[in-house]
Amino acid sequence: AQSVTQLDSHVSVSEGTPVLLRCNYSSSYSPSLFWYVQHPNKGLQLLLKYTSAATLVKGINGFEAEFKKSETSFHLTKPSAHMSDAAEYFCVVRLTSNYQLIWGAGTKLIIKP
Amino acid sequence: EPEVTQTPSHQVTQMGQEVILRCVPISNHLYFYWYRxxxxxxxxxxxxxxxxxxxxxxxxxxxxFSVERPDGSNFTLKIRSTKLEDSAMYFCASSLDTNTEAFFGQGTRLTVV
Structure with a gap:
């Protein structure tokens, strides 16, 4: 069965320092993976996606993620955090059987001034 | 930029009542979803x-639960005889096809009292 595990429920970093949000997936097939972001009182916005092309995926707002098959990971990174990055981030895998999205529990990113 | 819109943003209803959550997907999208x-x-x-x-x-x-696309633009989720445990944020999404990303609305927060 396909599943997603986000290893941290909360991550707190100082503004200007790097961000790392961890995600591991379980999939029998070559997965499609996504990161979505949800700012307070806003909808779910796609940050980036991996669909079996380049393993290093660049997204919006300076975020990127690297697909590592050997580690079954798809961690989200950003070199320098900004206050506006404070939000909840979801790692998502798309089932190959019926294209449903399976969601991780979410990681709340807190940015300290 | 086209977006998925949901109304209302917050709905409070009494247990046992019926509610209809409304969504307007992106106009050229063919696949529609509800998540909670x-x-x-x-x-x-x-x-x-x-x-x-x-x-x-x-x-x-x-x-x-039931869903309907009553005209060319709306996509609705009907919940009959609501229960306390139906309280949740309900997200509508749409995609062009099953291989492209889903775009999400801002969500409707349903509170059953």
Whole structure:
């Protein structure tokens, strides 16, 4: 069965320092993976996606993620955090059987001034 | 930029009442979805809809739920005889096809009292 595990429920970093949000997936097939972001009182916005092309995926707002098959990971990174990055981030895998999205529990990113 | 819009943003209803959550997907999209997120829990798939019929549904989507595309633009989720445990954030999404990303609305927070 396909599943997603986000290893941290909360991550707190100082503004200007790097961000790392961890995600591991379980999939029998070559997965499609996504990161979505949800700012307070806003909808779910796609940050980036991996669909079996380049393993290093660049997204919006300076975020990127690297697909590592050997580690079954798809961690989200950003070199320098900004206050506006404070939000909840979801790692998502798309089932190959019926294209449903399976969601991780979410990681709340807190940015300290 | 086209977006998915949901109304209302917040709905409070009494237990046992029927509610209709409304969504306007992106106009050229063909696939439509409902997801929900109970407070503190993961986002869960409810149903997908294509070509005027349900293509997939989860175990959550029982006879209490129904979806409809009553005209060319709206996509609705009806919950009959609401229960306290139906309280959640309900997200509508749409995609061009099953291989492209889903775009999400801002969500409707349903509170059953």
């Amino acid at each position: 997120q109970i407070l503190g829990q993961k986002v869960e798939f409810l149903v997908s809809f294509y070509n005027n019929e349900i293509s997939e549904k989860s175990e959550i989507f029982d006879d209490q």
